[in-house]
Amino acid sequence: MPLRIGLSGGIGSGKSTVAALLAEAGAAVIDTDAISRALTAAAGAALPAIEAAFGPAVIAADGALDRVRMRELVFADPPTLQRLEAILHPMIGAETDRLAQAAADRALIVFDVPLLVESGRWRARVDRVLIVDCAAETQIARVMARSGWTREAVEAVLRKQATRAQRRAAADALIHNDGLDLDALRRLVLALAARWG
Numbered sequence: 001m002p003l004r005i006g007l008s009g010g011i012g013s014g015k016s017t018v019a020a021l022l023a024e025a026g027a028a029v030i031d032t033d034a035i036s037r038a039l040t041a042a043a044g045a046a047l048p049a050i051e052a053a054f055g056p057a058v059i060a061a062d063g064a065l066d067r068v069r070m071r072e073l074v075f076a077d078p079p080t081l082q083r084l085e086a087i088l089h090p091m092i093g094a095e096t097d098r099l100a101q102a103a104a105d106r107a108l109i110v111f112d113v114p115l116l117v118e119s120g121r122w123r124a125r126v127d128r129v130l131i132v133d134c135a136a137e138t139q140i141a142r143v144m145a146r147s148g149w150t151r152e153a154v155e156a157v158l159r160k161q162a163t164r165a166q167r168r169a170a171a172d173a174l175i176h177n178d179g180l181d182l183d184a185l186r187r188l189v190l191a192l193a194a195r196w197g
């Protein structure tokens with residue numbers, strides 16, 4: 001049986017970088033955000049149920065979920081988000097299970113879950129929670145450099161996410177991704193994968 005790792009971290013912490021390094025170490029990486037995007041892309045499997053629940057106005061001209069319209073609906077009526085999640089979460093869960101089954105021969109399966117700590121429902125599905133952590137200033141600098149965002153835009157996302165303390169409290173293992181270059185991070189992740197694999 002593979003060891004199941006739930007990987008999370010705040011925006012700009014280096015979570016995606018760590019996921020890529022774990023894949024390099026032979027782990028199967030399952031990206032729950034990518035699954036969610038595929039379900040709501042044009043011809044995505046979640047669209048019929050979403051259209052039935054919220055009407056044709058939430059479907060864009062190209063057939064994908066109209067995210068701007070959906071956000072407006074959630075803003076106007078917050079419980080709408082729970083209704084949307086009630087459609088999406090079981091579908092994400094089913095696709096995640098399917099991909100995990102397909103990777104049953106691997107030593108490690110990594111579930112890359114951006115909001116693992118916030119959502120709570122992931123803890124029971126994984127054997128270990130691995131958190132990538134760094135100082136807020138480092139997160140801000142990285143996202144400004146990576147995505148060209150303003151400081152204010154990054155700070156607004158940080159305020160909505162779990163705090164570092166909440167994330168650290170949920171961690172079985174912590175990667176402190178500050179003050180180390182990418183080579184040092186690689187060595188650290190490969191050592192962790194070897195210990196767990």
Ligand code: ADP
Nearest residue numbers: 011012013014015016017142146180181182185
């Ligand atoms: P996340 O997925 O947590 O939002 P990323 O993995 O995309 O973050 O990392 C954000 C940016 O910071 C990327 O451009 C990445 O290459 C860079 N980065 C991450 N960790 C390090 C590090 N230890 N040294 C240098 N750059 C890093």
